[in-house]
Amino acid sequence: MSFSPASEAAITVFGLTNKRPPIGQTGKHLTAFATIGRFFIGFFAQVGQLSLFIAETGKAIVRGPFYFRMIGQQIIRIGYLSLPVVALTSFFTGGALAIQIYYGGNQFNSETIVSTIVALGITRELGPVFGGLMLAGRVSAAIAAEIGTMRVTEQIDALTTLSTDPFKYLIAPRVIAATLCMPVLALVADIIGVFGGFVVSTQSFGFNAAIYVQSTVNFLSFDDISSGLIKALMFGFIIATMGCYNGYYSKGGAQGVGRATTNAVVTASILILAANYLMTSLLFSA
Amino acid sequence: MSEKITLSNVHKTFGTKKVLRGVNLSVDEGQSLVVIGGSGSGKSVMLKSILGLLHPEQGSIKIDGTETVGLARNQRQEIDAQMGMLFQNGALFDSLPVWRNVAFQAIQNQGFSEADARDQAVDSLALVGLGPELLDLYPASLSGGMHKRVGLARAIACKPKIIFFDEPTTGLDPIMTDVINHLIRDCVQELGATTLTITHDMTSVRAIADKTALLYKGEIIWHGNAEELAASDDPFLLQFVNGLAEGPIEVEGQQISAAGEGQ
Ligand SMILES: Nc1ncnc2c1ncn2[C@@H]1O[C@H](COP(=O)(O)OP(=O)(O)O)[C@@H](O)[C@H]1O
Ligand SMILES: [Mg+2]
Numbered sequence: 001m002s003f004s005p006a007s008e009a010a011i012t013v014f015g016l017t018n019k020r021p022p023i024g025q026t027g028k029h030l031t032a033f034a035t036i037g038r039f040f041i042g043f044f045a046q047v048g049q050l051s052l053f054i055a056e057t058g059k060a061i062v063r064g065p066f067y068f069r070m071i072g073q074q075i076i077r078i079g080y081l082s083l084p085v086v087a088l089t090s091f092f093t094g095g096a097l098a099i100q101i102y103y104g105g106n107q108f109n110s111e112t113i114v115s116t117i118v119a120l121g122i123t124r125e126l127g128p129v130f131g132g133l134m135l136a137g138r139v140s141a142a143i144a145a146e147i148g149t150m151r152v153t154e155q156i157d158a159l160t161t162l163s164t165d166p167f168k169y170l171i172a173p174r175v176i177a178a179t180l181c182m183p184v185l186a187l188v189a190d191i192i193g194v195f196g197g198f199v200v201s202t203q204s205f206g207f208n209a210a211i212y213v214q215s216t217v218n219f220l221s222f223d224d225i226s227s228g229l230i231k232a233l234m235f236g237f238i239i240a241t242m243g244c245y246n247g248y249y250s251k252g253g254a255q256g257v258g259r260a261t262t263n264a265v266v267t268a269s270i271l272i273l274a275a276n277y278l279m280t281s282l283l284f285s286a
Numbered sequence: 287m288s289e290k291i292t293l294s295n296v297h298k299t300f301g302t303k304k305v306l307r308g309v310n311l312s313v314d315e316g317q318s319l320v321v322i323g324g325s326g327s328g329k330s331v332m333l334k335s336i337l338g339l340l341h342p343e344q345g346s347i348k349i350d351g352t353e354t355v356g357l358a359r360n361q362r363q364e365i366d367a368q369m370g371m372l373f374q375n376g377a378l379f380d381s382l383p384v385w386r387n388v389a390f391q392a393i394q395n396q397g398f399s400e401a402d403a404r405d406q407a408v409d410s411l412a413l414v415g416l417g418p419e420l421l422d423l424y425p426a427s428l429s430g431g432m433h434k435r436v437g438l439a440r441a442i443a444c445k446p447k448i449i450f451f452d453e454p455t456t457g458l459d460p461i462m463t464d465v466i467n468h469l470i471r472d473c474v475q476e477l478g479a480t481t482l483t484i485t486h487d488m489t490s491v492r493a494i495a496d497k498t499a500l501l502y503k504g505e506i507i508w509h510g511n512a513e514e515l516a517a518s519d520d521p522f523l524l525q526f527v528n529g530l531a532e533g534p535i536e537v538e539g540q541q542i543s544a545a546g547e548g549q
Contacts, residue, residue: 067394146381150379153375153377153380154373154374154375154377155377155378155379155380157334157337157339157373157377158371158373158377158378158379159379160337160338160339160359160366161337161339161366161369161370161371162390162391162394162395162440163363163366163367163391163394163395164390164391164394164395165359169394
């Protein structure tokens, strides 16, 4: 809350930018410029506010005090309870991938081709990305709704008056839990995704199970898996941060909380895909 | 008596909307001040400014003589520690059972063990006339009156020197209103606290006010003690006290529809 004057200024700027001048008073070109200008001012105000929010969250995470009970609770909610969703997503993705590769390739030497491409695709990209997207839906939304409701029902103000920093008590535990849990979930997604490919290959295409496993193990390197887990770490951070950020600044009753929830899911999903592209190009271009 | 809270020329604006336009107000130590005013006149904004939840862009708010405007949260911990607040809608944490709500400070900031905190919760609930059978209920299952009382118990749990009540009786039946008014009166006497209460309920004013102030259009336009309130012929005050639609006060809804920006 200590950055409130700055962010309030940002909100004020943003708020003002939404006030349109009467149309008759400005020419069409000016209106267009004004619209573009408003968009960019609003955009940069948001970016600035988000940066301050992340800085404040970082401070809370580094300095403590740590609310271990809250962190534990969030690990269960974010990590443990997401296991079924991530496992199912990954299983079906691995299976579908195997089918595509089998019929897409010319079915020549396909035992090794299918197994290696499934393993690479899942560990490097699809496991972490689909896992991240599922959590953006499941976790970002839940966080935004919960914190947004706390905001509009003055529970966050109440926290502050009870001498408790909402960044330390509410936001840090969620960000810590999501950032820690996401790599673990991604690892689960890797294993189950590869297993999905294995099941389809051995059941539908009659592959030899031993050869399939052997070529997966032979081909897959530690870097394939670790690159996916590093991505997942980043995705976990994005998921919790977008949920908390949108919830924290929600206003305007139930409708505002609904808007915050939608924004959280949309922004988290887009940022995950963008961050994935960036990290793929960084990790694999060298 | 020394001044416990002093507001001078406090201004607060949201976007282009001027909510507080130079509030001047003071509360003496141990005194009960009641601020009355119509809905949307900025009463809650004024309280939140004193609590440091909102930041006025102009003016001064002193607590025990210390300037608080412009202080960051971590610079005003000592000040915060002596204040308690009952929010307009209770603002109980709905993820926590009643006892963890009431003993929140004790658990989070004072290092109480769970057992001691629970005992403290029992004591605080007893102060507002509630029994220990409520301890493990969640706020969602409480009635409006219970909600307010648990909020009251949380606000006074740490024996604050200054307590704020934001519309403590709004939305309650007349009997519960009387109960809450008495509780506030008793708590204040028991704790020797300075209090600032917001209400638009005149029975509350008569029950708990040492002094009364009327907030209108972002300014305190009248203040005085109980005799002065009874004797006053201020037209604004009379209209409010008697609850008349006719008079000098512009009713908020009419203003909004005239401006064409109804919410
Ligand atoms: N955080 C906020 N952002 C924008 N406007 C606000 C905010 N808080 C209060 N307001 C506006 O300030 C005015 C006064 O609100 P408030 O102090 O809650 O009124 P009341 O006197 O009924 O407690 C209202 O018109 C409200 O819309
Ligand atoms: Mg109010």
